[in-house]
Amino acid sequence: MKYTPIIGLEVHVELKTSSKMFCRCSADYFGKEPNTHTCPVCLGMPGALPVPNKKAIEWCVKIALSLGCTINKESKFDRKNYYYPDLAKGYQISQYDQPFGEHGHISLKSGKAIRIRRVHMEEDTGKLIHQTIDGEKASLIDFNRSGVPLVEIVTEPDFSSAEEVKEYLQKLQLVVRYLEVSNADMEKGDMRLEPNISLSTDPKQLPKYKVEVKNINSFRFVEKAINFEIKRQEDLLTKGKTPQQETRGWDENKGVTFSQRVKEEANDYRYFPEPDIPPITFTDAEISTLRSRVPELQEEKILRFGREFSLAPYDAEILTRDRSLANFFEESVKVGKAHGINPKQIANYIINKKVDTSTQLPASLVKNIVIATQTTQVDETELQKIIDDVLTENTKAVEDFKNGKEASLMFLVGQIMRKFDKKVDVNQVKDALLHKLHGN
Amino acid sequence: MDLYSLSITESLEKLKQKKLSSVELTTACLNRIKKTNKALNALITVTDEAALDAAKHADLLRAQGENLPLLGIPMVIKDNFCTKGVRTTASSKVLDNFIPPYNATVTERLLQAGIVMLGKANMDAWAHGSSTETSDYGPSKNPWNKGYLPGGSSGGTAASVAADQAIGGIGSETAGSIRQPASWCGIVGLKPTYGRVSRYGVIAMGSSLDSPGPMTKTVSDSALVLQVLAGKDPLDATSLPHEVPNYSQSRENPLAGVKIGISDDYFEGVDKEVVSAVTAAIKEYEKLGATIKKIKLFQPKYAIAVYTILQRSEVSSNLARYDGIRYGYGRDRFGDEAKRRIMLGTFTLSAGYYDAYYKKALQVRTLIIDDFKRAFQDVDVIMGPTSPSTALPLGSSKNHPMFGEMADVLVEPSSIAGLPGINIPCGFSKNNLPIGLQIIGPKLSEQKLINIAYKFEKATDYHTKKPSL
Numbered sequence: 001m002k003y004t005p006i007i008g009l010e011v012h013v014e015l016k017t018s019s020k021m022f023c024r025c026s027a028d029y030f031g032k033e034p035n036t037h038t039c040p041v042c043l044g045m046p047g048a049l050p051v052p053n054k055k056a057i058e059w060c061v062k063i064a065l066s067l068g069c070t071i072n073k074e075s076k077f078d079r080k081n082y083y084y085p086d087l088a089k090g091y092q093i094s095q096y097d098q099p100f101g102e103h104g105h106i107s108l109k110s111g112k113a114i115r116i117r118r119v120h121m122e123e124d125t126g127k128l129i130h131q132t133i134d135g136e137k138a139s140l141i142d143f144n145r146s147g148v149p150l151v152e153i154v155t156e157p158d159f160s161s162a163e164e165v166k167e168y169l170q171k172l173q174l175v176v177r178y179l180e181v182s183n184a185d186m187e188k189g190d191m192r193l194e195p196n197i198s199l200s201t202d203p204k205q206l207p208k209y210k211v212e213v214k215n216i217n218s219f220r221f222v223e224k225a226i227n228f229e230i231k232r233q234e235d236l237l238t239k240g241k242t243p244q245q246e247t248r249g250w251d252e253n254k255g256v257t258f259s260q261r262v263k264e265e266a267n268d269y270r271y272f273p274e275p276d277i278p279p280i281t282f283t284d285a286e287i288s289t290l291r292s293r294v295p296e297l298q299e300e301k302i303l304r305f306g307r308e309f310s311l312a313p314y315d316a317e318i319l320t321r322d323r324s325l326a327n328f329f330e331e332s333v334k335v336g337k338a339h340g341i342n343p344k345q346i347a348n349y350i351i352n353k354k355v356d357t358s359t360q361l362p363a364s365l366v367k368n369i370v371i372a373t374q375t376t377q378v379d380e381t382e383l384q385k386i387i388d389d390v391l392t393e394n395t396k397a398v399e400d401f402k403n404g405k406e407a408s409l410m411f412l413v414g415q416i417m418r419k420f421d422k423k424v425d426v427n428q429v430k431d432a433l434l435h436k437l438h439g440n
Numbered sequence: 441m442d443l444y445s446l447s448i449t450e451s452l453e454k455l456k457q458k459k460l461s462s463v464e465l466t467t468a469c470l471n472r473i474k475k476t477n478k479a480l481n482a483l484i485t486v487t488d489e490a491a492l493d494a495a496k497h498a499d500l501l502r503a504q505g506e507n508l509p510l511l512g513i514p515m516v517i518k519d520n521f522c523t524k525g526v527r528t529t530a531s532s533k534v535l536d537n538f539i540p541p542y543n544a545t546v547t548e549r550l551l552q553a554g555i556v557m558l559g560k561a562n563m564d565a566w567a568h569g570s571s572t573e574t575s576d577y578g579p580s581k582n583p584w585n586k587g588y589l590p591g592g593s594s595g596g597t598a599a600s601v602a603a604d605q606a607i608g609g610i611g612s613e614t615a616g617s618i619r620q621p622a623s624w625c626g627i628v629g630l631k632p633t634y635g636r637v638s639r640y641g642v643i644a645m646g647s648s649l650d651s652p653g654p655m656t657k658t659v660s661d662s663a664l665v666l667q668v669l670a671g672k673d674p675l676d677a678t679s680l681p682h683e684v685p686n687y688s689q690s691r692e693n694p695l696a697g698v699k700i701g702i703s704d705d706y707f708e709g710v711d712k713e714v715v716s717a718v719t720a721a722i723k724e725y726e727k728l729g730a731t732i733k734k735i736k737l738f739q740p741k742y743a744i745a746v747y748t749i750l751q752r753s754e755v756s757s758n759l760a761r762y763d764g765i766r767y768g769y770g771r772d773r774f775g776d777e778a779k780r781r782i783m784l785g786t787f788t789l790s791a792g793y794y795d796a797y798y799k800k801a802l803q804v805r806t807l808i809i810d811d812f813k814r815a816f817q818d819v820d821v822i823m824g825p826t827s828p829s830t831a832l833p834l835g836s837s838k839n840h841p842m843f844g845e846m847a848d849v850l851v852e853p854s855s856i857a858g859l860p861g862i863n864i865p866c867g868f869s870k871n872n873l874p875i876g877l878q879i880i881g882p883k884l885s886e887q888k889l890i891n892i893a894y895k896f897e898k899a900t901d902y903h904t905k906k907p908s909l
Contacts, residue, residue: 040541045542046528046538046540046643047520047639047640047642048641051675081757083760088761089760090763270794272753272754272757272789275678275754277678278677
């Protein structure tokens with residue numbers, strides 16, 4: 001029997017706002033001393049109240065807009081009630097039936113659109129640390145992360161392979177990086193993925209079970225975990241068994257998923273409207289203001305680079321993988337124009353030399369290109385003389401070349417280049433050499 | 441006249457005229473507490489040393505020409521308001537050891553206004569109740585008769601102020617918790633519009649309803665305290681941004697032309713003595729120039745169902761944070777009433793029941809809000825009894841899980857609608873227990889309520905009566 005994987009994805013993106021979602025504590029918790037970025041609000045102390053971070057909400061809306069979502073003019077926060085030691089209030093402030101954004105999509109290279117069901121805002125939890133202290137096992141709670149703004153992006157079950165998931169994630173990561181709302185660094189937990197995977201014989205029909213995989217902290221592992229799951233479930237189904245509806249963890253050392261929690265039935269989070277935060281409304285004007293603040297994203301940039309600078313899509317794609325690299329390129333093009341350096345030269349130089357844009361300025365880049373171009377101008381007479389010398393000194397190699405040994409050509413080029421005490425354009429040397437060899 | 445029996449207004453006058461020091465006033469109150477608190481159990485924490493220090497400081501400030509609105513006034517605060525460095529329990533043993541590292545905004549504003557905090561007042565545990573009998577520290581007693589309840593949940597504050605342990609007090613109301621104990625103890629209790637006074641640092645009960653407010657000896661005092669409390673708080677997203685008027689300024693305004701609405705439903709099932717005292721009070725208003733108009737409002741009993749569902753649901757979520765990890769004690773310390781509320785609220789929010797209960801209750805709440813809006817197109821305020829009865833004997837709430845809802849039936853509709861209301865003393869029963877009149881107004885009509893209440897107070901002397909202790 002042929003099985004089609006049906007995969008949906010929940011992604012949590014942590015925003016890099018300077019303060020937390022509902023209080024003024026610093027949201028920069030990574031590597032900080034435990035429980036130093038806390039206050040009564042994010043510790044969930046008696047009587048403390050949440051006041052939503054306006055910037056975080058705007059950023060969430062910008063993400064939703066970038067993903068083509070419709071923005072709900074009336075949104076609200078809800079309480080998601082559950083007990084866990086890292087959840088200070090016994091409920092998480094999230095959004096239930098009126099998320100900020102709905103019905104978006106991300107298009108893959110193949111042209112397939114992955115539908116985005118919703119984009120909503122919530123708060124992060126604290127972190128549990130299990131340690132042995134004075135010989136005793138202890139669970140410690142660090143609330144520095146408690147209340148850090150999170151945006152959850154949920155897709156429809158539209159993926160049918162791990163590759164598609166990976167491509168979607170790379171695009172999503174780029175969107176939030178372009179928006180400069182998150183570092184989207186997987187290792188630091190800025191971006192967290194939870195794929196749910198099931199197999200079906202009929203791609204139009206959702207199977208009765210689904211397996212959610214957690215604790216995946218890199219794009220490489222998400223591919224591995226999904227492929228592992230597809231294989232595992234396929235084996236079970238082939239044997240006539242139905243995989244269990246459950247949450248599985250990813251063990252990166254063993255390269256396997258393992259059962260964490262079997263869901264008997266759906267959790268009842270007893271959602272209800274958060275009474276501490278009034279509903280949030282957006283006017284058309286507010287939405288279009290936010291839309292105008294969404295920068296040009298990668299896809300548009302690639303098209304424009306092709307149009308304005310005649311770059312090949314491949315080069316344009318590389319230059320736009322990072323918004324600051326793309327900006328650097330454009331700045332360099334402006335500077336280059338005055339020095340007769342064209343965009344194509346700049347693109348090649350940046351791509352081939354793997355230019356570190358954080359340590360170089362566009363002006364110095366252009367200067368380097370100018371110098372590089374100048375040094376290739378070797379005096380033709382001098383070159384001819386050196387070629388003659390080298391050919392005389394290496395008759396064996398010349399012979400080999402004439403007998404069809406291509407490698408000898410590069411050997412001879414190398415010998416010629418070495419005779420110069422400056423950098424020479426390898427192509428110029430090669431052309432002159434070939435001319436000579438064929439001419440003789 | 442004993443110093444402790446002064447009102448805030450009288451005290452401020454004497455303090456300003458240097459006829460009295462805050463230390464003298466505070467000492468008088470502390471002595472009164474020493475004498476009466478054992479029997480009344482109105483306060484569960486007395487901060488006598490800190491109070492005297494604060495009083496000395498207040499006197500020093502005044503000597504330096506400082507003139508803060510409540511400088512040197514000794515007050516008591518209900519124990520669900522967080523007080524930095526002072527134990528705050530909400531009368532539950534779950535928080536027996538909780539010393540907040542922060543002040544509630546109300547506490548902060550009072551301290552900034554110069555008050556001297558005498559201590560923390562007893563209440564129903566977590567504000568669950570209308571008797572103080574659910575307090576884990578034992579019930580408070582009514583100063584008018586120690587065999588009777590003070591009402592609740594702000595019963596400790598009401599008893600303390602009525603017994604002249606303090607010059608003024610602070611309570612909080614979800615539905616009735618200021619007005620009902622004020623009524624049973626014969627003092628003035630003002631429940632402001634929801635959002636007019638910040639909830640930050642008030643241990644949450646029903647978050648969409650909780651309203652802190654003054655509990656005082658006179659209407660003028662109420663205006664002075666509200667002036668300090670009211671206003672937008674950046675720490676409470678539900679606090680209202682509207683400008684705060686001068687509450688004392690227009691209290692003398694004549695009542696000519698004021699239209700008072702009366703609904704027969706609010707007199708149904710109410711004690712005869714209460715009915716006659718309230719009816720007499722309304723007659724008095726006619727004499728003062730107001731017009732009385734019969735109006736039709738929803739039967740208040742509908743509010744009970746709505747209130748019960750909304751409040752229990754919010755309670756079940758609000759109490760989740762006491763998970764046994766942080767405050768020293770676990771959930772096993774919750775009393776029966778808290779457990780009942782958590783169970784009912786958990787049920788009404790559960791999948792499959794949310795639509796039938798919580799959502800339906802929200803819809804009915806909207807109808808009640810609209811019902812009041814309609815009524816206020818015809819009248820300026822609505823008057824009625826605050827409570828269906830005078831104070832009930834100790835033990836009355838036992839075995840009556842819905843005791844509070846019944847005692848608060850006449851204040852619940854306006855609470856659900858987020859409206860302001862005030863209780864003022866309007867008479868006494870044959871066995872010398874106070875009777876309260878409540879005046880309800882539209883949103884943000886506190887100034888008008890103060891004006892209307894003040895005119896009655898000026899024309900009568902019920903507020904000057906003191907229990908013999």
